[in-house]
Amino acid sequence: QGSEDPQRTALLLRKAWTLYSVTPLYRFGRGRLRDYARLLGAFIAAERQKGLAVEVGVELDIKVALSSLPELRGSEQDQPAVLVQLSSRSRASPKNSEDKILWSGCFCCVCGDDLSENMPEDFTCLPLFLANGAECYMSVVGNWFQQTFDCVFRRLAISPFNLSWMVAMWTGCKVDKAASAVELVFSVPCLPQPLDISYAIHPEDAKALWDIIQKTPGEITQEEVDVFMDCLYSHFHRHFKIRLSATKLVKVSTAIASAHCDGIVKMLHSQYLSGVLMLLTELAISQIQ
């Protein structure tokens, strides 16, 4: 078991991550991370010569680092996560200057047995990819991995159905200190004038409602999620006569994490980090299969 290194996993917290699903990587060698970093670095430099992967204001050399995050996995069957970081390094850097991280990406797999079970040996399963930073870097890094390991990256959207699961699940999580509100954001874009509705519930009251609905601790059923959402919708309808179920749920936010339907997630609580990643791994796997 890798030792819990809170510093390393902490870098996943409080950042907005764009989600992708990744098909298994062919002939990915975990011992070759240094080589890959070098090759990716060269690829990026070549692309930048062509005028691609250029971010306004960044003139300097880009350094690539690949590392393993063994603590980021659900079970022994899971592949340890792989972190990719792009940083800028000045050509004539003063001794005390720090590299500035331009972009981060993380391949991970938390309880991905559904996918890795019958996978041939040459393939490495890391179905969930998290990206943070300018899109131009994602593009070039994604291209390199796709070319090198014959895999496919796809943006992972989150449906209102899955967002409902997330908000119900995360509302039930116990948090010690004063938590932030449970917020649901709805969008009604097709009106002559678009409308956004933010519905934020005091976390204690939301949790109290969920606790009454959930029958077995540690287990959540579809029916329980439906009842929870129904309760929130009918309380809203009682006041405003508006049917939230006819609108589009686009974002949910709790003290544990927040998730947007475009596939953007922010994880806020270290204790529940792997729980959230497990859920996202499941979504990624459904998209691949």
Next chain:
Amino acid sequence: MDETVAEYIRRTVLKIPRDEIKMMLQKWGFLSEAQLQTLNFHQLKDNISQEVVQLCEENSADIKQAAVLDIIYNHIYQNKRMWSVYHMRKTGEELEYFDLTDFRKKFKRRLQSALKNVTVTFQEYEDNAIWIRVAWGTPHRQPNQYKPSYVVYHPQTPYVFVSASVLKSNLPLLCQALIVASNYHDIREMELRGHSLNSLKDIVFNRYSHNFQTYCPKPQQASTVEPESADLRIINENRGEKERIQRLNQEGFGDGPQPILQFAQYKLETMFKSRPEMDVLDKKEPFRCLVKFSSPHLLESLKSLVPAGMADAPLSPLLTCIPQKARNYFRIRDKKGLPPESFVSP
């Protein structure tokens, strides 16, 4: 010319879109027509602003004149700012004659005696609006010209519209100066905020169309239900229902154009009531929520929810009362001793 003034003018000109610079400088009137002719408006804005600063140098501009240019910019781009509305009250009913000179003197004096360093600028407009710009300093520091507050006051009304800067600590002093200068004895902030200054004025001055059923300039036909198909065999079977819904919807918001608001916020402190078939929460404590509606044109957006099938007709009075109550911030609690369907907003 003071360097800080030069820099302030330069930055103010930079904010202006290129094809509006000439017009604004003309409105300002500080540079002569001859000087304006020498300006080349087809170069980089950076260069235009430098040239303007040079001309201002020739005329020895000071901060007072620079502040006027800033008011002109903000008057034209008033909707970029967030405005709050304040209501003033008098003890007696006497209609006093409004003396602008007296108002300006008292207002300025109140601020200067407290802070020593303030820049106060007045500008009057045709619609009887007085615009006041205040740049705030302290007894020991020069005013910060980059974070001024703007006040719009229509002298025959008890309403003041304020776009405060981030320096909220100056608000009490600002309020004090307003009532002293205008001879009111009390001022309070209303629960009404938005970007569209004219719409806020429409709401408090009652200048929008209300939902009066008696006065109806248009004929009583439902105008937006689809016309009958050319083939008489095809009828719209819900036509009656659609007309009923439209009528109810119109009763809520009225027929005419709505004032433009960007959001409405409701703090709900009502009980959670479960539906009879759900054996769920029947707590003694309120279910605390904060609901916020946002839209580029909120009232039109809400009005369109009913025909779109997303809301019941008539729309909830919590929403339709926004213009009449002149507020878009609400706190909703259950009415004690009355059926749970009635809400009260303090």
